[in-house]
Amino acid sequence: MSRSPSSASGPLSGRRVLLVVGGGIAAYKALDLIRRLRDRGAAVRPLLTESAQEFITPLAAAALAGERTHTDLFDRESEAEIGHIRLARDADAIVVAPATANMMARMATGHAPDLAATVLLATTLPILIAPAMNVRMWLHPATQRNLATLKADGVTVVGPNEGAMAEAEFGPGRLAEPHEIADALEAMLAQRAQAGGFGFLAGRETPKRLAGRHVLVTSGPTHEAIDPVRYLANRSSGRQGHAVAAAAAEAGARVTLVSGPVALPDPAGVTVVRVESAREMLAAVEAALPADLAIFAAAVGDWRPAETRGAKIKKDGHTPAPLTLVENPDILATISARTEGRPPLVVGFAAETDQVLDNARKKIARKGCDLIVANDVSAEGGVMGGLDNTVHLVARDGGVETWPKLGKEEVGRRLVARFSEWLAARPG
Numbered sequence: 087m088s089r090s091p092s093s094a095s096g097p098l099s100g101r102r103v104l105l106v107v108g109g110g111i112a113a114y115k116a117l118d119l120i121r122r123l124r125d126r127g128a129a130v131r132p133l134l135t136e137s138a139q140e141f142i143t144p145l146a147a148a149a150l151a152g153e154r155t156h157t158d159l160f161d162r163e164s165e166a167e168i169g170h171i172r173l174a175r176d177a178d179a180i181v182v183a184p185a186t187a188n189m190m191a192r193m194a195t196g197h198a199p200d201l202a203a204t205v206l207l208a209t210t211l212p213i214l215i216a217p218a219m220n221v222r223m224w225l226h227p228a229t230q231r232n233l234a235t236l237k238a239d240g241v242t243v244v245g246p247n248e249g250a251m252a253e254a255e256f257g258p259g260r261l262a263e264p265h266e267i268a269d270a271l272e273a274m275l276a277q278r279a280q281a282g283g284f285g286f287l288a289g290r291e292t293p294k295r296l297a298g299r300h301v302l303v304t305s306g307p308t309h310e311a312i313d314p315v316r317y318l319a320n321r322s323s324g325r326q327g328h329a330v331a332a333a334a335a336e337a338g339a340r341v342t343l344v345s346g347p348v349a350l351p352d353p354a355g356v357t358v359v360r361v362e363s364a365r366e367m368l369a370a371v372e373a374a375l376p377a378d379l380a381i382f383a384a385a386v387g388d389w390r391p392a393e394t395r396g397a398k399i400k401k402d403g404h405t406p407a408p409l410t411l412v413e414n415p416d417i418l419a420t421i422s423a424r425t426e427g428r429p430p431l432v433v434g435f436a437a438e439t440d441q442v443l444d445n446a447r448k449k450i451a452r453k454g455c456d457l458i459v460a461n462d463v464s465a466e467g468g469v470m471g472g473l474d475n476t477v478h479l480v481a482r483d484g485g486v487e488t489w490p491k492l493g494k495e496e497v498g499r500r501l502v503a504r505f506s507e508w509l510a511a512r513p514g
């Protein structure tokens with residue numbers, strides 16, 4: 087690339103990024119992304135689809151990137167100067183932001199009718215996509231199928247975020263913020279470098295380590311009803327549990343995901359059982375057994391109201407309604423203690439705000455499970471509801487593995503890989 091980045095010492099210094107901009111309402115944010123990537127030291131070459139040019143101009147992208155913008159597959163001048171095959175090679179990574187539903191479909195099916203899709207098909211570079219679209223387009227089975235295909239092909243995905251959208255709708259579909267996309271790009275490049283392979287093909291094969299196994303996963307919070315309109319809950323988003331379930335399915339397992347109330351799409355290829363309360367979750371877990379591997383990632387409410395009122399409790403203006411709590415069943419301990427039908431590997435999650443490892447070791451002894459995945463959920467860490475996680479794997483013998491901060495999807499994949507090894511090493 088001709089033009090130097092604006093920061094020579096940023097975390098992306100020396101990196102060359104081909105930025106493909108799709109034709110979505112969020113295309114304007116790609117301009118801010120160009121600025122942020124350059125601030126972090128990257129050189130950015132923009133490529134706009136025909137639809138993207140309805141939302142932003144090639145001139146604006148070129149001015150911010152300090153690079154010419156590529157737009158046309160059959161532009162003879164451009165093809166002579168730097169052809170589509172060179173565009174597909176002459177960078178360290180390709181970022182697609184926003185990735186439209188149409189673009190995801192072209193990528194997943196290998197259709198190449200335009201410059202962007204042709205470059206994406208011709209490349210072996212690592213690809214990061216940041217999808218953005220209407221919530222129903224995102225949740226449509228076709229888009230979810232395409233998403234699963236792209237992930238299986240080794241494409242990294244950031245977002246979409248949840249929130250208010252155009253047409254007064256709410257849900258997942260908003261483009262990840264430019265700083266989140268830049269963070270995800272840094273993490274992707276760091277992971278590829280660590281894995282020793284820089285190519286797109288390096289991450290392509292998902293080994294089917296769990297073929298023929300049944301994996302049971304719980305995820306999300308529980309809601310414990312106070313009356314028909316109120317409940318006790320917690321801040322769990324379900325992202326980590328859902329990511330583990332998705333990774334287990336990618337690894338070839340038959341997966342049952344018992345999920346509390348979450349605002350996440352169902353992972354591809356997974357049977358999802360939706361529940362609300364801890365008692366419903368336990369019943370669904372017991373109904374789903376036998377399993378080879380049970381991963382209890384849900385943030386199950388410890389307590390529930392002693393009684394659930396059939397009618398809404400009225401405020402009387404004087405005293406607050408007294409709330410008596412009773413303990414919920416302990417799903418992890420109940421399943422770990424089973425003499426018959428106990429899954430050969432039972433994994434618990436421990437969300438702790440202090441003394442994370444000490445508490446995890448005590449928990450493993452108290453609950454009788456085989457492994458604990460411990461994480462620090464104190465407010466500063468932003469794990470609850472966030473996109474990243476720093477986990478410690480604690481074994482029954484007290485051994486600990488601590489992993490660096492990773493995206494929850496990557497944590498899910500690595501956990502599944504480790505559990506597969508443990509499962510393979512266990513007798514019976």
Ligand SMILES: Cc1cc2nc3c(=O)[nH]c(=O)nc-3n(C[C@H](O)[C@H](O)[C@H](O)COP(=O)(O)O)c2cc1C
Nearest residue numbers: 108109110111112135137138186187188189218219
């Ligand atoms: C006003 C408007 C906003 C749009 N916003 C989106 C969007 O946010 N996400 C999306 O996937 N498609 C959106 N579309 C539809 C795409 O522009 C359309 O599918 C197009 O073919 C995408 O082309 P591309 O993938 O080559 O950029 C929008 C269309 C219009 C007219």
